[in-house]
Amino acid sequence: MELRLKYGRGEQNALLPPFMAVKELRSGGIAPLSSLSRLLAGSLEKPVGIHPFDSVFRRAKNLLIVMPADFYPHILSEIASQVVARLQHIGVPPAEIRILLADSSYSKPASRDSIAGLAQKTGLDPERIYTHCTGDTAQRDYFGDSRQGFPFYGNRLLLEADELLLIGVVQPHLLWGMTGGPELLFPGCMHEETLLRACDLLCRENHSTDGGTSVPGANPAGKELLKALPATFSINIVVDETGRVVAVVSGKALQAYLAAAAWMDQIRNSDSSPPGSLTIASCGGSPFDDQLDGLGLALNNTLALTHPGGDIVLLARCAMNGRAGSTTGEKYPARTLRRRLEQYLLNRIRGDIRDAAEKNVFLVSELPDATVRSLQATPCRSLEQAIGLLRRGFNPNEAARVIGNACMIRIPE
Secondary structure (H helix, E strand, O other): EEEEEEEEEEEEEEEEEOOOOEEEOOOOOOOOOHHHHHHHHHHHHHEEEEOOOHHHHOOOOOEEEEOOOOOOOHHHHHHHHHHHHHHHOOOOOOHHEEEEEOOOOOOOOOHHHHHHHHHHHHHOOOOHEEEEEOOOHHHHHEEEOOOOEEEEEEEHHHHHHOOEEEEEOEEOOOOOEEOOOOHHHOOOOHHHHHHHHHHHHHHOOOOOOOOOOOOOOOOOHHHHHHHOOOOEEEEEEOOOOOOEEEEEEEEEEHHHHHHHHHHHHHHHEEEOOOEEEEEEEEEOOOOOOOOOOHHHHHHHHHHHOOOEEEEEEEEOOOOOOOOOOOOOOEEEEEOOHHHHHHHHHHHHHHHHOOOOOOOEEEEEEEOOOHHHOOOOEEEEEOOOHHHOOOOOOOOOOOOOOOEEOOOHHHOOO
């Protein structure tokens, strides 16, 4: 049997022994109820906790749309195009609309090609599309102090806007609970000075989320900003493990985001399969395995599915923007921020493996071998190599658990 799993923007494949049984574990999944256009239109007409979209934004002035940069660009550009068209239909001219592309990866601003493509799709002047750069002091403004004790320095466009509209994709995230909503503002629109202070607090006090459920404590700084700013409306896109849009939840910013996160929790629920001796899993390819947080999230789920002493083969490219874990040469933001965040995530992953009752982890990634070994895992360059390195023999009486996207699965308690 040939096994194919997503890895980065491609695939890894390997031949399994012919006698080896395989049990595929998938998230619960929800079939799309309608087309993207109809899902969006329905959510705008019946939003959560607020008047319909047309009533809220009719003849709005100085409107800022905040959406992620280079994250599901085809879906988000289509949503943005339809939203801008609807705004113009209800009397909001293009001169009153600006778009800010948030950056939650702390790597670099959106490319010129991305901005040009979005401008063409929405019909807006490219000069009205801005990209947030975490390290750019010219964009920085002071928002006040957080309840956690660090100052909020963020993009000044947020303070200048009279109306805020957030558009994001809701997916599990190791640090922030879920992407979208509060995560668009924090860390997405914050300056590196704030993020460094927050990172120090995270490392020092081990503040973290529960690994991807919509608990109230996840990303408290983001929720604090969401309540303080005039973010009257948010559009939250829910996608399944294959990238299909299954729901669009719009409404009052925080309420609609939490409703979308509840949708995501339903999708992620898997069957209550008992632990096994061998789990072979992928993070689901890009964008899930672009960064270390995807590796950590997938690892938590595969550890829960594997017996003590069992084997785990996990695919997580972790390309770190093409640098395989190296921060050398990065300009946006200061290398210090990425180093600290990466070190925190590596320490967290190392602790998870250490506490995993002698489970053997074979990691297929582009991380340096020394880094993988420091995590108490075995480095592999391919799925085929990892299968060949399994220490114990295959048990023909037990099916190996195979997970196509371990970031999007959650075992019910």
